[in-house]
Amino acid sequence: MNNPYLPYPVKIDSVVTETEDRNLKTFKLVFLNPDDEAGFNYTPGQFAELSIAGLGEIPIGIATSPTEKGYIMFTVNKVGKVTNHLHNMQAGEIMGVRGPLGNWYPWDVLEGKNVVIIGGGFAFTTLRSSIVYMLDSANRSRFGDITVVYGARSPGLLLYKEELAAWEQRDDINMHITVDGTDDPNWKYNIGFVPAITKEKAPSSENAYAIVCGPPIMIKFTLPVLTDLGFPAERIITSLEMRMKCGIGICGRCNIGTEYVCKDGPVFTLEQLSRLPNEY
Amino acid sequence: MSETYVSKEKLPGIVEQLMGTHRVFGPILKGQYHQFALLEESADLDLAFRNTRLSPKALFHPHSERMFEFTLEKGNPDAGILKEVPKDYRSRIVLGIRPCDAYAFKLDDRNFITDQFKDPWWVQRRESTTLVGLACNDPCSTCFCTSAGSGPFDTSSLDVLLVDLGEGYLLQAVTHKGEQLMGDLAGGESVPEHCTEQAAALKQSAEAQLGIQFNLDPVKQKSMVELFDAPFWEDVQFSCINCGTCTFLCPTCWCFDIQDEVYQSRGERIRIWDSCMFPLFTLHGAGHNPRDQKLKRVRQRFMHKLKYYPDKYADGIACVGCGRCVQHCPVNIDIRQVARLMAESCVCPV
Numbered sequence: 071m072n073n074p075y076l077p078y079p080v081k082i083d084s085v086v087t088e089t090e091d092r093n094l095k096t097f098k099l100v101f102l103n104p105d106d107e108a109g110f111n112y113t114p115g116q117f118a119e120l121s122i123a124g125l126g127e128i129p130i131g132i133a134t135s136p137t138e139k140g141y142i143m144f145t146v147n148k149v150g151k152v153t154n155h156l157h158n159m160q161a162g163e164i165m166g167v168r169g170p171l172g173n174w175y176p177w178d179v180l181e182g183k184n185v186v187i188i189g190g191g192f193a194f195t196t197l198r199s200s201i202v203y204m205l206d207s208a209n210r211s212r213f214g215d216i217t218v219v220y221g222a223r224s225p226g227l228l229l230y231k232e233e234l235a236a237w238e239q240r241d242d243i244n245m246h247i248t249v250d251g252t253d254d255p256n257w258k259y260n261i262g263f264v265p266a267i268t269k270e271k272a273p274s275s276e277n278a279y280a281i282v283c284g285p286p287i288m289i290k291f292t293l294p295v296l297t298d299l300g301f302p303a304e305r306i307i308t309s310l311e312m313r314m315k316c317g318i319g320i321c322g323r324c325n326i327g328t329e330y331v332c333k334d335g336p337v338f339t340l341e342q343l344s345r346l347p348n349e350y
Numbered sequence: 351m352s353e354t355y356v357s358k359e360k361l362p363g364i365v366e367q368l369m370g371t372h373r374v375f376g377p378i379l380k381g382q383y384h385q386f387a388l389l390e391e392s393a394d395l396d397l398a399f400r401n402t403r404l405s406p407k408a409l410f411h412p413h414s415e416r417m418f419e420f421t422l423e424k425g426n427p428d429a430g431i432l433k434e435v436p437k438d439y440r441s442r443i444v445l446g447i448r449p450c451d452a453y454a455f456k457l458d459d460r461n462f463i464t465d466q467f468k469d470p471w472w473v474q475r476r477e478s479t480t481l482v483g484l485a486c487n488d489p490c491s492t493c494f495c496t497s498a499g500s501g502p503f504d505t506s507s508l509d510v511l512l513v514d515l516g517e518g519y520l521l522q523a524v525t526h527k528g529e530q531l532m533g534d535l536a537g538g539e540s541v542p543e544h545c546t547e548q549a550a551a552l553k554q555s556a557e558a559q560l561g562i563q564f565n566l567d568p569v570k571q572k573s574m575v576e577l578f579d580a581p582f583w584e585d586v587q588f589s590c591i592n593c594g595t596c597t598f599l600c601p602t603c604w605c606f607d608i609q610d611e612v613y614q615s616r617g618e619r620i621r622i623w624d625s626c627m628f629p630l631f632t633l634h635g636a637g638h639n640p641r642d643q644k645l646k647r648v649r650q651r652f653m654h655k656l657k658y659y660p661d662k663y664a665d666g667i668a669c670v671g672c673g674r675c676v677q678h679c680p681v682n683i684d685i686r687q688v689a690r691l692m693a694e695s696c697v698c699p700v
Contacts, residue, residue: 071470075417075608075619079431123420123430123619124612128635150635164430286638312640313632315608318467322605323624323631325654327574328662333466347578347653349640 190284
């Protein structure tokens with residue numbers, strides 16, 4: 071009988087330190103068995119449980135896009151027992167991955183629409199996956215305008231800096247990178263909080279959906295801006311975080327109302343959340 | 351479905367017969383309390399019990415379960431790779447389970463067995479088990495199965511129902527599995543006259559004794575958010591000490607934690623019962639805790655049982671009315687009272 075709790079063995083292919091505070095590292099993982107890779111069919115917005123034998127598992131958003139073949143990638147913030155250990159692991163070491171888990175951004179609904187992506191801090195991982203997915207030459211024509219507002223506290227805390235710079239050069243995506251503040255005289259992008267920059271750039275809500283991921287304080291102040299821009303709650307999409315264990319809607323931990331965040335989520339529209347207890 | 355009769359003096363022989371072909375679990379008196387355990391000999395079985403203190407959920411969802419094992423030995427090519435552990439799925443019989451406790455497994459099935467994911471340990475234990483229930487002729491004052499979708503003679507989740515008729519037991523097959531089990535039994539007698547009627551009368555009197563103690567229909571009409579924000583949770587949570595006894599005893603509290611344990615270079619991934627009464631249950635790695643207050647945790651348990659579960663599955667509540675939480679709560683919180691509050695209290699500002 072197929073055991074959904076059993077992780078696939080993977081090898082760490084590379085480890086990249088993303089931020090100047092060294093709290094975020096990106097792990098590129100390669101499946102040990104080709105069959106496992108073939109079975110790992112994911113969609114941007116989903117997550118996986120990273121497993122380290124002897125320490126446990128952590129639910130982390132998948133940062134790669136399914137259009138990137140041969141590996142999967144996770145950007146992990148160092149906060150607890152498993153993540154601290156993971157940050158000390160090296161390329162070549164063996165660990166486990168269980169997934170893909172959860173639902174995803176509603177790509178069938180987003181088809182033919184303008185997509186506004188708003189991200190803050192290290193919540194940019196599944197948003198990176200989404201951007202890479204939409205910009206893929208096979209997919210780009212399926213979507214309208216793509217607008218990205220992405221902010222971090224300082225330039226050194228932005229994720230995926232090289233890719234951000236490359237996307238800036240493209241004319242099929244409107245990038246608005248911002249930082250809360252910087253003393254770097256060569257900083258060439260925006261300065262200001264994500265809600266303020268969103269208001270300033272005022273992406274049109276016409277035929278558009280917004281995907282918002284970031285710290286609670288950013289989300290709290292961005293939502294009214296989006297409402298003012300004319301985005302109804304059904305067209306504002308976000309992804310929730312909860313403490314999780316099983317990741318498959320069984321262990322009960324991430325329950326909010328009728329939903330299990332790990333299985334029925336993590337992606338919800340604001341309209342769906344308005345019908346659930348505000349307990350996340 | 352067929353019926354047979356076993357006099358009480360013949361029961362040990364029948365149990366031994368079953369023990370020859372199955373692993374048989376039943377209520378055994380251990381210290382002060384009864385508990386479901388594997389019978390070593392037929393004399394261990396004690397059917398003269400009200401109910402076990404712990405629910406029999408551990409028969410399917412053990413308090414701690416070895417999920418996987420692994421080695422961390424340097425140089426071992428399998429180091430760090432989790433492997434499945436062998437489990438004993440030989441056929442077994444649970445004898446003397448109360449109908450409400452069996453009904454709980456049916457409610458729990460919806461959680462452990464979904465279209466997308468099936469919990470392998472739960473599924474295989476369910477498949478390899480025959481449930482022989484014992485009807486409740488004399489329910490406790492804390493019982494309320496008839497208000498929770500079950501009943502003292504509820505056969506909905508049993509394979510065979512036993513009814514204690516004083517001198518002997520009436521055995522009624524409920525499912526094909528139960529029919530088969532009874533067909534294999536030697537020593538059953540034809541049912542004496544009036545036994546079926548006697549059992550029906552016992553059922554009626556037990557049901558009458560229980561009555562209907564609350565009606566949750568009004569809860570269906572209220573929104574989750576409305577009940578969530580209701581002021582009465584302040585009163586409900588006042589005396590709770592978040593000890594978690596209710597979740598530990600409850601047959602429909604299935605929440606679990608997953609932990610790794612290592613001894614020298616070998617380790618195991620295990621799952622263990624957990625409780626929404628504990629703050630650690632929802633504490634994020636980064637420090638945020640969505641249920642950081644006692645009120646929120648108490649509310650979560652009752653809302654999950656009486657509102658979220660019914661709304662999610664559009665049927666039933668995640669409670670079978672066994673009354674264990676009522677009996678053992680150290681501060682006398684009574685889920686029946688909470689159900690009535692949820693159903694009846696006016697949550698609009700007066």
